Amino acid sequence: MFEFLTGDNDKIFMEWSDKYATGSKPIDDDHRGLFNIVNHYYNAVHHGEAQESLDAILDLVEKYIQEHFAREERLMSELGFKHLHEHKKMHADLAKAFFATRLSYHLSPGEFDSDAFLLFMQTWLTKHILTEDQKLVPYIDRERRTRREELSS
Ligand SMILES: [Fe+2]
Numbered sequence: 001m002f003e004f005l006t007g008d009n010d011k012i013f014m015e016w017s018d019k020y021a022t023g024s025k026p027i028d029d030d031h032r033g034l035f036n037i038v039n040h041y042y043n044a045v046h047h048g049e050a051q052e053s054l055d056a057i058l059d060l061v062e063k064y065i066q067e068h069f070a071r072e073e074r075l076m077s078e079l080g081f082k083h084l085h086e087h088k089k090m091h092a093d094l095a096k097a098f099f100a101t102r103l104s105y106h107l108s109p110g111e112f113d114s115d116a117f118l119l120f121m122q123t124w125l126t127k128h129i130l131t132e133d134q135k136l137v138p139y140i141d142r143e144r145r146t147r148r149e150e151l152s153s
């Protein structure tokens with residue numbers, strides 16, 4: 001999980017709230033980390049930071065997405081999540097959309113639409129976490145209850 005220290009003048013573009021929580025610490029930490037990276041990108045753009053620094057943030061988003069999707073799919077598989085197949089497809093589509101955006105940035109960084117990218121990340125994160133990742137919550141709850149029963153018996 002990557003942490004960014006926010007400066008006094010930094011604005012919060014995406015605010016974390018409990019409604020995004022799944023109850024799995026590694027998954028929630030990842031999601032929070034993604035919010036942080038998007039906020040970091042937002043502030044870098046609005047403080048007029050150099051291209052290299054934006055590039056480094058996009059590299060980080062790329063790495064983070066890959067690691068997070070793999071971790072989440074692993075947990076889903078362990079918990080017998082019944083929507084795993086569709087969920088993997090959604091992750092693959094999101095990754096593809098991100099890579100296309102990333103490529104357009106590489107090809108012409110000067111014309112990259114940062115606001116459109118921020119909107120894409122915001123829509124994706126909020127929608128996917130609230131409607132799709134949340135479907136994992138009953139599985140996480142069941143696992144926790146089972147473990148508790150095992151420990152007390
Ligand atoms: Fe997901």
Ligand SMILES: [Fe+2]
Pocket residue numbers: 031068072129133
């Ligand atoms: Fe997720």
